[in-house]
Amino acid sequence: MKDIFGKALLDYQNGNYTEDIITSTSISDEDILPLPYLFRSFSEMPKLEQKALQLAKGYVLDVGCGTGSHSLYLEKKGLNVKAIDISKGAIHVAKQRGFTNAEAIDILDETETFDTILLLMNGTGIFQELIQVSKYLKHLKSLLKPNGQILIDSSDIKYMYEDEDGGFWVDTNAEYYGELDYFISYKGEKETPLKWLYLDFKTLKLACETVGLHCELIKEGEHFDYLARLS
Numbered sequence: 001m002k003d004i005f006g007k008a009l010l011d012y013q014n015g016n017y018t019e020d021i022i023t024s025t026s027i028s029d030e031d032i033l034p035l036p037y038l039f040r041s042f043s044e045m046p047k048l049e050q051k052a053l054q055l056a057k058g059y060v061l062d063v064g065c066g067t068g069s070h071s072l073y074l075e076k077k078g079l080n081v082k083a084i085d086i087s088k089g090a091i092h093v094a095k096q097r098g099f100t101n102a103e104a105i106d107i108l109d110e111t112e113t114f115d116t117i118l119l120l121m122n123g124t125g126i127f128q129e130l131i132q133v134s135k136y137l138k139h140l141k142s143l144l145k146p147n148g149q150i151l152i153d154s155s156d157i158k159y160m161y162e163d164e165d166g167g168f169w170v171d172t173n174a175e176y177y178g179e180l181d182y183f184i185s186y187k188g189e190k191e192t193p194l195k196w197l198y199l200d201f202k203t204l205k206l207a208c209e210t211v212g213l214h215c216e217l218i219k220e221g222e223h224f225d226y227l228a229r230l231s
């Protein structure tokens with residue numbers, strides 16, 4: 001990983017904002033990810049994220065924290081929060097923003113236990129592929145204190161396969177339709193392609209059942225997105 005994402009976040013934080021991140025996927029064309037969005041305040045967050053922050057309690061782990069927007073909000077509210085991200089640049093920025101309990105590690109290397117684990121902005125993305133979901137869920141479960149909860153958001157992206165006549169062109173013989181290849185570029189530099197997973201609620205619930213987690217739908221968003229609580 002070249003950490004192009006982290007580089008872009010550092011540029012923004014250090015006053016060198018001239019361009020946004022360009023993303024594309026195996027099923028969609030180029031799109032812009034505005035850097036200011038990754039520094040959003042509570043009022044600028046989607047309702048699903050606001051709901052997750054309202055439900056957070058106890059010692060909180062913010063997984064894939066990015067610049068630490070969610071962590072900073074919770075810390076200001078008086079909660080004890082740890083933030084982790086595989087992007088060294090992102091962790092650097094979270095620290096520059098005043099968040100001290102931040103570490104550049106992979107979720108699979110985390111060993112502490114928590115009352116709340118947050119995975120936001122398509123939290124299932126870090127599972128990468130359907131086949132890896134139970135491995136990540138089992139690990140997340142092992143990081144929960146008694147009565148702990150995991151708050152995670154994702155989307156059912158079936159709509160992305162809809163053609164102009166309202167039909168769907170999902171290849172039923174292919175892998176799960178929410179498995180995407182994700183491409184990021186910034187200032188002309190390309191990141192190594194990533195795998196990024198969108199999980200519909202039914203599939204997430206099924207995967208949770210196989211690892212002994214209870215999965216509850218907390219809130220649906222306006223565009224096939226949802227927030228779930230696993231306990």
Ligand SMILES: C[S@@+](CC[C@H](N)C(=O)[O-])C[C@H]1O[C@@H](n2cnc3c(N)ncnc32)[C@H](O)[C@@H]1O
Binds near residue numbers: 065084085087120122
């Ligand atoms: C879509 S961004 C979301 C950032 C932040 N949560 C937000 O809402 O602004 C996903 C983040 O997850 C991080 N990430 C991806 N895989 C990870 C892993 N295995 N462990 C920890 N962080 C990971 C990425 O580096 C990235 O910062």
